[in-house]
Amino acid sequence: MKEKKSFLMIPLVQSVLAALLCIVLGLLIGYLVLLAINPAGAGEGIVAIIKNFWNYPSKPAQMKYLGNTLVKTAPLLMCALSINFCYKTGLFNIGAAGQYVVGAGACLYAALKFNMPWFACILMALIVGGIWGFAVGMLKAYANVNEVISGIMLNWIGLYLVNMLLNGVKESTSPYTEQIGSVNKGALIPSAGLDKMFTNNKYVTIAIPLAIIIAVVIWVVLNKTKFGYEIRATGFNKEAARYAGMNEKRNIILTLVIGGALAGLGAAFLYLSGYEQWSVTQSSVPSMGFNGIAATFLGGLDPIGTIFSSFFIQHITSGGSYLDKAVYPSQIADLITSIIIYLCGFVLFFKLTLTGMLNRRRDKSGKSGR
């Protein structure tokens, strides 16, 4: 009995429990929405979303489509890490979406216009994303501008800029940018044999293991270095951190630069795999950065947890496309994701209540035992 109590008190267990609860509730509400639209296929529909690549009967096909999900998990993980890293300083980097957009613009332009090799393109995305984060950081540190508002403004500025820029490298007959594979093969991130593991899915590249390695690095930086400690201290109590001699302004700017670079990198991981082309007529900011918010909070604000939650979020987002489109809108998946974000707002309350409940019970049993 005593052991079980302490088990539920472990923060990690609480985080996992809270995340699972959010997922179950999110899926349940999604199911109810399906029921409301058309009761007949609702059960099948929600199962199709959860199954995603398992919807294919054959093993090779499953692996191939698992590969596709992973290809999009890598950028999502990077966006989530960006938001996670900034949140530790107490900054809500909703601008990750825009940093991702300018990263995409930079790497595609470098690849298609200047025929740069893949690592140079990645570097471009990283730098430009970092610059976008830097702008938010400067505004926050020196002009006291709320980072959420400036982030959103920069998202839209970035979108219009990138559309304008990539207009120069688009296919003449479509609004999409040219295929990297046919214009500049050297800009595609190498797959180093990984494609073989996923039934020759050529989009599976070293970007995926790289993203996981970066997540681990971020964990180490946050938890095992002086810089990480300063970041977390600033997040806990800005005034105390300043009083302790930490350069709060520098830390704010630096975190956002790193956050921006991470999001930019994420874009490079997707667009340099050749999986997607940029549409220069798109009129809304890609949802990758916003889904990153879901992944971050679902992952319990822990870089390692974020690896799993990113996969899950991408899994159901991709799963949405297996819904019967004649009956259900595929945006149900987005709806489930957003409900999960909303529910994550209750996680802190959940943890406090759980801890409080357990403490009370321990106190009671302690008293009766005496």
Place this chain on the structure above:
Amino acid sequence: MILLIQYTLIFASVLTLVALGGCFSEHSGVINLGLEGVMVMGALGGALCMKAMAGSNYFITVILIILVSALTGMAYTVLLGVACINFKADQTLVGTALNIMATAVATVIVKALNMHENPDNVSATVQYGQAKKSLIVKIGTFQFNWFMLVAVVAVAVAFVVLYKTKFGLRLMACGENPQAADSVGINVYKMRWAGVLISGALGGIGGVVYITAGVSEWKFETGVAGFGFLALAVMIFGSWKPVNIGLAALLFGFFRALSNVYSGFSWLAALKIPSAVYNMFPYIISLLVLAFTSKNSRAPKAEGIPYDKGSR
């Protein structure tokens, strides 16, 4: 030129309404970053109402559109209130969730309705061209929109309510020093709920004004293009005061209107600036404005901090 004035006024009306919403919410102590989502929901309610009302009485249509969009907006902010006031959730996170959720909810609802009507129609577009005519009075070539009047009235009412009534002063006390307000018998939770719900109503109306500003059908997948956040910038620039907000909205509305009508000015069209640049204008201006005004701005002191009766 008249077209420019017309668009400036209508976009300024949107910004005024939504920014006033944000103003009420923040004065009560809750940051409503979900205004963008509230606008989408209000727009959804209004658009469906307009679709249903096509061809009915002119006066009733206008009143009903306002009522329905205000109510949908309010209903949607209940989600914010529950999470942020009663469960003390992170206001930034919940607001963001509301923004993302609104687009998804609106798309799902509209698509489901469209498919129900006609199985081949899988778009997320609502058409309301006919009912939209009720909103407009033509004065020469200038199209007067009733919502412009609504916005002006809203500014006046907001001013009176905030500064001249017991309710408004109490509301503001809850955003400045909730503990002190509580100690003199004001129910902080109730006041914050009031602030949040008012922001929902105003945000909802703002949403329907936005979608009827230029077009007669709306694709709900696109959301409202950051207008909720522009409104927050207007609110900060207007230093949380209704009259200043109205004036700030005119400035922002002007830059937003430019992107709609610049091709009508021969000298602007001759400059051959890509339309994307005009589209960027409002966002760039708001960044600049915020950069210069945020440093010394006086936000309500307790905004963003969940009120906990037990804490000191």
